[in-house]
Amino acid sequence: MATISLKSVVQSSKFLSGLLKPAAKVYAGAAGYQQIGLKYDDLLAEESPLVKEALRRLEIAEPRQVYDRAYRIRVAMQCSLSHTLLPKDQWTTPETDFRYLQPYIDQVNAEFTERDAFDNIKFTAKQ
Template identity: 45%
Template sequence: MNALGPSLAPHIRSSRTLKKWVAPVAQWYANLMGYRQMGLKYDDLQQEELPEVQRALGRLTQREYYDRVYRMKLAAHQSVLHKPLPKEQWMSTKEDVRYLKPHIVSVLEEDTERAAWDALSVQRK
């Protein structure tokens, strides 16, 4: 189990048959969620209140952070209007890349390493 929880993704990616069956269902489900219709990426849905996400957000470049804020404001505006963006402005599957996950993973790895070093005991010989 990794820091983000158990995942079947590596197993599914390694099997061509499973990937062939699961990928269309995953795309259908992602489209059904509706966040792409509001112009959001998957990582825009992360809980900002979590400390590791807060630290990861601090590691974004200015451009990535600006784009994130713009997408959030645009989605909030569309939510007030109770309608999705026009179809040509929807987030495509190719554009929906995980920009925050690598930062979150590195924060969690650093926390794990820090905990290991903090728990280290030195013994004299």
């Protein structure tokens, strides 16, 4: 059974994407994570098995990304402890705030979904 996601509907509609993209940019700016040097994927909880596996695969493919992620998180923790923001020239810009972990998360999610579907196959006995 195919499901339609809101994301795909918004991305396929020029009107909806034009309406929601400015609102998304305002929300990202108001969230404040860019002002302490984080990217959106840095906010994902590492306790999730999905994110753990995605990070493991990222470390194999691009170890520098994992190092940069750890550095950004440490800088953000220091900013949080000292109740300060980074200087404006060190903020994460919308151009540099790309989803570096999302392709791995999508891949792992597809594998977990396939494994779950395979584990739940029901057999019926012939009579």
